Amino acid sequence: MKLLTPEHWKSYELIDSGNYKKLEKFGEFILSRPEPQAVWDPSMREDEWSKMNNAAFVKKKRRR
Numbered sequence: 001m002k003l004l005t006p007e008h009w010k011s012y013e014l015i016d017s018g019n020y021k022k023l024e025k026f027g028e029f030i031l032s033r034p035e036p037q038a039v040w041d042p043s044m045r046e047d048e049w050s051k052m053n054n055a056a057f058v059k060k061k062r063r064r
Contacts, residue, residue: 016049018042023049032056 013025022035032053
């Protein structure tokens, strides 16, 4: 498997991934966002992610 990462963006870091999400650092901001291909268990606990991230992308449920 080949890991694709931005080569020319020095301020990017993939901190952790799993449970269909990834925790990434963009400059000074840490974001949690969906990643459909991250089917494994993350290395860090959910509460650790929550403490670190500045923002999280959350999928809203549709109203019927």
